[in-house]
Structure formats: structure tokens, C-alpha cells
Amino acid sequence: MLDWRAYIDETARAVxxxxxxxxxxRCFTGHDGSLSRTAAAFPLAGLLIALPSAFVLxxxxxxxxxxxxxxxxxIAVNVAITGALHEDGLSDTADGLGGGHDREKALTIMKDSRIGTYGALALILSIALRTTALAALCTPGANTPAIAAWLAGASLSRGLMAWHWSALPSARVEGVASRAGAPxxxxxxxxxxxxxxxxxxxxxxxxPLAPLLAAVCVSGAISYVFTARIRHRLGGQTGDTIGACQQFAEIGFLVTLAIAL
Structure with a gap:
């Protein structure tokens, strides 16, 4: 386990x-570049990363x-801060699963930097669903529910992302996620x-507690189903599927809250 000093350093690396x-x-002095322990700080890092966009909200x-x-x-500010890291993973994963009829073809498509129809549609739907859900949570005269939901979704989705990474073997030994070291x-x-x-x-x-817990459960369930699907289609995770898991988890959380409230 990590002590609190080490956890602060790992959080900085995760950010x-x-x-x-x-x-x-200084946070990288003597560090070997592995993320196998850094993943423990993903939820807190996700919260910190979402703070500027929460301020915009x-x-x-x-x-x-x-x-x-x-x-x-x-969402635009958040995408700028993250460099569209997770959106890129979602797009590549959608193209690979949508256009690849077998494992090798899907992995080849996912490595291609060009975006296809499935990837474009996935990005459009991701932005649209999160925007609509977050807008529905913006209650006139009460801005804290939407902000709390946004920050909560950022933290939860990064935790589920780390779980997805650990739950599956690497699909590509030469991939970024494989070289970084799975948690x-x-x-x-x-x-x-x-x-x-x-x-x-x-x-x-x-x-309200009931909708909040429902949103957490739905987000977890979506991540579980997605992970099972990736196991079946690809036999393991990649950096793209890790990012896609974050997107699915965040969408599930926000949309569930917007429907339940």
C-alpha cells in the first residue's frame, strides 16, 4: 500500500x-515511468483535473x-485540459470494434490515426449525451448539484478505468498501456x-442518495459489460479501451442522474 507522501507524488504523476x-x-525524480502504482491515484487526479471545468460551470x-x-x-474546457485523451480512446475503440471483423483487424484499425464513421459517431454521441445530461442537472438557482455530479463522475470514471486496465491482460505487448505497466x-x-x-x-x-447510488451502480455495470465485451472481442485491454471505459462510465453516471432526478 502507498503511504500518504507517496500517494501525493503518485497523484501528481497521474495528473x-x-x-x-x-x-x-521533482515529482518524477527517480521514477521509472511505470503507472502500475500511479493508477491508485487516478480518481483523485480525475477530481483535480475536473476542477477548472467545474469552475467554468x-x-x-x-x-x-x-x-x-x-x-x-x-465539457469543452475539460477536453482541452485532458487533450481529448479519453475521447481519442473512445473513437479508436468504436472504429476497431465497429469495423474489425476479427481481433487482429480490430487492433489494426485502432492503431490507425485516421477516424472512421464509428469513431466520429461515438464522439458525437459522447459529447451530446454528457452535454444534455449535465444541462438537465443545471437547476436554476442551485448550481451545486450539477457541479457535484460533474466532479463525482470524473472521480468514479477514473476509478473504473483503472479497474478495467487491471481486469484484462494486455492485447498488445508493444502498446502504450502494456509498456506503462498494468496496475x-x-x-x-x-x-x-x-x-x-x-x-x-x-x-x-x-x-438525493437513491439516484446517486443508482448512478454509481449503473456506471459500474456499464464498465463491467464493456470490459466483458472487450475480453470477448480483443482478448485484452489497450490504451484505447481504457480511455473508452472512462467515457462510458462518465456517460452512464451523468445520464442516470439526469433521468433519476
Whole structure:
């Protein structure tokens, strides 16, 4: 297990890996580049990465911006901060699964930097579903529920992303995820528990408990089904499927909350 000092360093490394936010060089002194322990900090890193976009959401609501505009601005800022890391994974995964009739063909398509029809549609639907769901959570006169939901989804989805990474072997030995070092079961479980705990804690004071727990469960179920599907089609995870898992988990969480509330 990690002590709190080591966890701070791992969180900084996770922020650097998952976003374009600057991190002090001292956090990487003596580090071998492995992410096998860093994955434990993914949920907290996800929360920190989402803070700037959460501020945009708060400011947009304070300025009485239309809910859809506020939600779209929030997601746009988040995409800029993460460098569309997870969206890229979703797009490549959709192209591979949609266009590849067998494992090798799917993996070959996923390595191609060009975007296809399935990938484009996946991106459109991801942005549309998250924007619509977040806009539905923007209640006039009460901006905290939407902000809490946004931050909770960011934390939970990163925990589930780490679990997906650990639950499957690497589909490509030369892939980025394989070279980075998959987290062990103990680290993945820590990330999963922390992601769920942060999601519940963030939403506890501003969101009804039943819809919140339902959203956590649906997000987890979607991630489980997606992981099972990847196991069947590809035999293992890649960096793209890890990113896609984050997107599915976040979509499931936000959409469930928007429907339940």
C-alpha cells in the first residue's frame, strides 16, 4: 500500500499522465515511468483535473447562461485540459470494434490515426449525451448539484478505468498501456473504492442518495459489460479501451442522474 507522501507524488504523476496540466519535475525524480502504482491515484487526479471545468460551470450559471451552453463550455474546457485523451480512446475503440471483423483487424484499425464513421459517431454521441445530461442537472438557482455530479463522475470514471486496465491482460505487448505497466489487483481495488467513495461523498450533500447510488451502480455495470465485451472481442485491454471505459462510465453516471432526478 502507498503511504500518504507517496500517494501525493503518485497523484501528481497521474495528473500529468491524464491531462496537460503542468506538474513539478521533482515529482518524477527517480521514477521509472511505470503507472502500475500511479493508477491508485487516478480518481483523485480525475477530481483535480475536473476542477477548472467545474469552475467554468459555476461561473456560467452565476452569469445566468443557458444550461446547454454552460454544459458544453464545461465539457469543452475539460477536453482541452485532458487533450481529448479519453475521447481519442473512445473513437479508436468504436472504429476497431465497429469495423474489425476479427481481433487482429480490430487492433489494426485502432492503431490507425485516421477516424472512421464509428469513431466520429461515438464522439458525437459522447459529447451530446454528457452535454444534455449535465444541462438537465443545471437547476436554476442551485448550481451545486450539477457541479457535484460533474466532479463525482470524473472521480468514479477514473476509478473504473483503472479497474478495467487491471481486469484484462494486455492485447498488445508493444502498446502504450502494456509498456506503462498494468496496475495489480490491490491497486485497482484501491482506485475503485476511492472512486466510488469520492463520488458518493461529493454528491452526498447536494444530490438525493437513491439516484446517486443508482448512478454509481449503473456506471459500474456499464464498465463491467464493456470490459466483458472487450475480453470477448480483443482478448485484452489497450490504451484505447481504457480511455473508452472512462467515457462510458462518465456517460452512464451523468445520464442516470439526469433521468433519476
Amino acid at each position: 500529468s499522465f491524464l491531462s496537460r496540466l503542468p506538474v513539478p519535475d 459555476w461561473l456560467s450559471q452565476m452569469l445566468s447562461a443557458d444550461a446547454t451552453i454552460a454544459a458544453l463550455l464545461t 495489480g489487483k490491490q491497486i485497482a481495488n484501491l482506485a475503485l473504492v476511492l472512486g466510488g467513495a469520492l463520488a458518493i461523498a461529493l454528491g452526498w450533500l447536494t444530490l
